[in-house]
Amino acid sequence: MLSVQNAYVEFRVAQTKKWPWSPAGIVHAVNGVSFELEAGRTIGIVGESGCGKSTLIRAVAGLAPLVSGTVTLDGEQVDYGNRTSMQRLRATMQMIFQDPIASLNPRMTIREIVTEPLTFFRPEMGAADRKTAALAMLERVGIPPAQANRFPHEFSGGQCQRIGIARALVAEPKVLLCDEPVSALDVSIQAQVVNLLKELQREMGLALVFVAHDLGVVRHISDEVLVMYMGAQMERAPAADLVRAPQHPYAKALLSAVPVPDPNIRIAPQMLEGDLPSPMDLPPGCLFASRCPHAMAKCIKARPPMVQREGHEAACYLLDDASAEQEPCLSDS
Amino acid sequence: MIGAVKRRLNSANFADERAGEMVASRSFWADAGRRFLRNRMAVFSVGMLSVLVLFAIFGNLFSRWSFEEIDWNVLGRIKQDGGPSLENGHWFGVDELGRDLYARVVQGTRTSLLVGFIAGPVSVILGATLGALSGYYGGRFDRTVLGAYTIWLAIPYIIFFVVWQAFFGRSMSQMILVIILVNWTAGLLIVRGQVMMLKNREFVDAARMLGMSDLAIIFRHLAPNVLWVVVIYTSLVIPEVIMMESLVSFLGVGIQEPNTSLGALLSEGASTMTFGTLWQLGFPAAIFVLAQVSLFYIGDGLRDALDPKER
Numbered sequence: 214m215l216s217v218q219n220a221y222v223e224f225r226v227a228q229t230k231k232w233p234w235s236p237a238g239i240v241h242a243v244n245g246v247s248f249e250l251e252a253g254r255t256i257g258i259v260g261e262s263g264c265g266k267s268t269l270i271r272a273v274a275g276l277a278p279l280v281s282g283t284v285t286l287d288g289e290q291v292d293y294g295n296r297t298s299m300q301r302l303r304a305t306m307q308m309i310f311q312d313p314i315a316s317l318n319p320r321m322t323i324r325e326i327v328t329e330p331l332t333f334f335r336p337e338m339g340a341a342d343r344k345t346a347a348l349a350m351l352e353r354v355g356i357p358p359a360q361a362n363r364f365p366h367e368f369s370g371g372q373c374q375r376i377g378i379a380r381a382l383v384a385e386p387k388v389l390l391c392d393e394p395v396s397a398l399d400v401s402i403q404a405q406v407v408n409l410l411k412e413l414q415r416e417m418g419l420a421l422v423f424v425a426h427d428l429g430v431v432r433h434i435s436d437e438v439l440v441m442y443m444g445a446q447m448e449r450a451p452a453a454d455l456v457r458a459p460q461h462p463y464a465k466a467l468l469s470a471v472p473v474p475d476p477n478i479r480i481a482p483q484m485l486e487g488d489l490p491s492p493m494d495l496p497p498g499c500l501f502a503s504r505c506p507h508a509m510a511k512c513i514k515a516r517p518p519m520v521q522r523e524g525h526e527a528a529c530y531l532l533d534d535a536s537a538e539q540e541p542c543l544s545d546s
Numbered sequence: 547m548i549g550a551v552k553r554r555l556n557s558a559n560f561a562d563e564r565a566g567e568m569v570a571s572r573s574f575w576a577d578a579g580r581r582f583l584r585n586r587m588a589v590f591s592v593g594m595l596s597v598l599v600l601f602a603i604f605g606n607l608f609s610r611w612s613f614e615e616i617d618w619n620v621l622g623r624i625k626q627d628g629g630p631s632l633e634n635g636h637w638f639g640v641d642e643l644g645r646d647l648y649a650r651v652v653q654g655t656r657t658s659l660l661v662g663f664i665a666g667p668v669s670v671i672l673g674a675t676l677g678a679l680s681g682y683y684g685g686r687f688d689r690t691v692l693g694a695y696t697i698w699l700a701i702p703y704i705i706f707f708v709v710w711q712a713f714f715g716r717s718m719s720q721m722i723l724v725i726i727l728v729n730w731t732a733g734l735l736i737v738r739g740q741v742m743m744l745k746n747r748e749f750v751d752a753a754r755m756l757g758m759s760d761l762a763i764i765f766r767h768l769a770p771n772v773l774w775v776v777v778i779y780t781s782l783v784i785p786e787v788i789m790m791e792s793l794v795s796f797l798g799v800g801i802q803e804p805n806t807s808l809g810a811l812l813s814e815g816a817s818t819m820t821f822g823t824l825w826q827l828g829f830p831a832a833i834f835v836l837a838q839v840s841l842f843y844i845g846d847g848l849r850d851a852l853d854p855k856e857r
Contacts (some may be wrong), residue, residue: 276751300757308755316748320574320770333756364573380752 214406214420215250215273215306215388220282222265222272222444226437229493230528240492242268244445245282248437252387257435257452259428259467265444266424267311268369270390273422274308275299286388304334306388307381312397313373317365317380319492327351327379350383351376355497365404371402375409388420395430407434425464428471432456439466443490445516450525461527463501499528507531564832566598578774581851591840598837602656610635611646613653614804620644625822638696639825642818650806651829657718657807661791664792665722666784669729674776677734678764681741688738695731703728708796712760714800733779740772781845785838792834808834 229238232363236498243265250256258266271277273284276292284291286305292298301486307330310316317326327347331338338346344415354375356368374394381389395403407430414421425431431452438455439465440448448461459465470482487504490496498513499505505512512530516518520532554560582588611617617636620627621644628640639648680691710724744750745768753763792809794800796816801807808830817825 271751274755276754303755303757307750310751312748312749316752318749318753318767318771322573329753330756333758377752475722 214252214287215422216283216285217249217269217273217286217289218247218283220246220254220272221270221280221282222268223280223290224278224288226493238493240445240480241495242410242492243272244279244443244495246439246441246444246446247282248439248449250388250420250422251300252420253418255414255423255435257431257438258422258424258441259431259438260441260447262426263468264441266426267392268442268444270308270422270424272308274307274390275302285305297463300333304384305386306390307384307392308390308392309374309377311393313370313377314365316377317373319365319391322362322364323351323356323368323376326349326365326376327361327370327383330380330384347379347383350379354379354382369399369402371406374398374402374406377408378406382417382419385417387418388422389414391423393424393426396425403430405435412432412454428456428468431512440467443492444494446502446519446528447501448527448529450527455526458523458525460522460525460532461501461529462505462507462531464527499530574774578851582847584604585847585850587843588851591843591847594836594840595626595844598655598833598840599659601833602652602659605648605652605655609646609649609652610639611649613806614645616644617646618644628823630825638829639823640824641814641826645804647811647826647829650811651808651833654806654808654811654839655833657801658788658791658809658834659807660668660718661722661725661807662784662788662841665725665791666732667780669787670733670776670780670783672726672730673732673734674772674779676730677737678741678768678772680734681738682745682760682764682768684742691734695734699733703790704794704797704799708799711799716800718801718805720802721791725790728790729787730785732783736775736779736846737772738857740775741768744768768798776850778845778849781841781848785841785845788837788841802827805832808837 220243221241224240224242225237227237228238230236239288246265246269248256258269260266270275272279275291279293284293286302290302291302317323319460321329324344325349327350328343331343331346335343335346348361351361352358356372356375356379365376368376374397377394389410394410410421410423411434413419421434423431423434428438435452438450438452439446440459440461442463448455448459448464448469450460454466456468459468466483466485469480471480473480483506485504485506490503492498496502496513498511498515499508499517502508502512503518509530517528517530517533519526519528522532525532555821577821615618617634617640620636620640623646624640624642627634627741628636628644630637630639636646638651641647641650652754676691694749706728707724710727711720714720741764750763750767753767758766788808794814795807795809796813798812798813811830812827812834815823816828
């Protein structure tokens with residue numbers, strides 16, 4: 214359905230220029246991420262703030278510049294410079310956003326908001342049909358059609374997110390990109406929205422890309438989880454496996470920090486020492502080496518490739534048993 | 547009595563009405579209109595301004611003299627005979643050259659209001675469009691526009707008026723044109739700031755996900771959100787423009803005689819005030835103050851009504 218191969222995203226930052234003629238700095242936001250997604254399945258993307266999760270899916274959607282890498286949708290490679298190809302992509306792939314209220318135009322009624330995609334993707338529909346379809350979609354996500362003439366500020370955050378979902382799904386896309394859709398909501402509302410997404414996925418056969426920094430939510434909704442750090446993929450595994458037995462040292466640290474909803478359980482998050490590398494000046498070796506408790510000499514020299522073990526894929530030399538034994542950890546010496 | 551109220555509350559009509567109210571929600575502009583109407587002073591000013599506009603359009607019908615005709619009967623004896631009088635038809639008296647001041651005030655009001663209501667909105671639209679583009683695209687275009695703005699601020703606009711009118715002559719249309727050109731910066735910064743803030747909101751990304759072009763996003767999605775700023779700013783620029791026109795007319799580079807404007811009339815009145823012909827200053831000044839005060843109160847009311855914090 215959707216396949217992303219070796220995606221790289223870079224931004225030029227003019228502010229770092231010392232003189233008007235000196236070259237602009239380049240922020241490497243996403244560094245070689247690949248994933249594949251089948252219809253009806255969900256991939257969760259997790260990682261700490263600023264690790265490039267959102268940038269990755271924004272690049273897939275065409276909202277951020279993809280410097281290299283290929284995106285294949287329904288077996289056809291997407292050409293981000295071509296308007297026809299982009300319109301096909303947008304009809305197939307829609308997005309919901311982090312801030313539910315900011316994602317709705319405050320000067321449009323929600324009926325106008327939900328009808329708008331139909332004017333672009335279903336131009337053959339008449340105005341009356343469009344209205345019927347929009348109201349049906351609103352009802353499906355739990356907004357009474359009687360309220361369709363209201364403006365976004367008259368709704369709560371959770372309702373606004375439902376309206377955002379209705380807007381994304383009204384033209385019946387096949388892939389839904391979710392950019393931290395529940396981070397801005399209350400916990401009880403989070404569950405409602407996540408369950409609504411799951412129901413809609415079952416009904417419409419949607420493929421979901423679910424970005425979040427909350428592993429608990431991701432574990433609940435995803436079939437597969439991708440762990441990112443500094444814009445690179447660290448580990449990719451089926452959700453249950455990843456939670457039970459993470460392989461990559463970063464995934465282990467991340468999982469140890471997940472809060473448990475039980476006051477009697479004391480969690481002992483594994484503290485990471487060291488600093489993050491600068492995204493403007495990436496080290497040649499493993500991006501996590503500066504904070505990794507198991508860093509070895511060769512981690513600093515070359516970036517480890519993704520290695521498969523027991524259903525997991527992780528970019529770490531530790532998974533390569535042979536090499537792990539040869540060299541001692543840097544922290545031991 | 548109570549029975550009637552009960553019947554009304556239980557009637558199907560009443561239920562339908564309430565249900566209709568719930569369905570048809572109030573838009574931002576309907577709300578703003580309601581708030582504006584609650585502001586007594588602003589509503590009164592709208593009435594006052596309407597009277598002034600009617601005066602400028604139809605005032606001539608009540609005048610016995612034209613604005614360029616010289617009344618030779620009073621010419622030599624303006625201080626004694628030229629004052630406001632009902633007998634000879636000079637309601638506001640005559641000016642220094644014996645022309646009917648009432649007709650001239652009507653004509654001047656017409657000029658000033660026309661300049662204000664054409665040059666004001668047009669220059670705000672110009673500035674707001676530039677500001678929206680510059681805020682949306684940013685980068686080099688933004689820097690160029692801001693640079694031009696800064697340089698423009700450093701040029702005294704009176705010089706621009708003098709030079710322009712020396713080249714292209716003094717007429718109403720040239721006056722309006724040059725005021726628009728001088729005021730191209732009106733609303734530029736404030737709209738630019740609003741657009742810079744709004745363009746990062748996620749509904750812009752959502753619009754982009756529909757395949758909308760940049761211009762469509764600016765005019766369909768962003769413009770309705772900055773319209774309130776533009777409306778408020780226009781209401782402030784109109785009196786400013788009238789003031790600017792009066793100032794340059796006062797200095798003598800404005801409208802060509804025998805046409806006149808409020809500023810030119812004020813200038814003539816002020817130059818003769820020591821001769822005891824105070825009505826020549828008083829009537830134009832009263833009209834001018836009336837127009838300015840009501841325009842400012844309307845602007846004030848609009849600002850209170852449209853400010854989104856009030857919502």
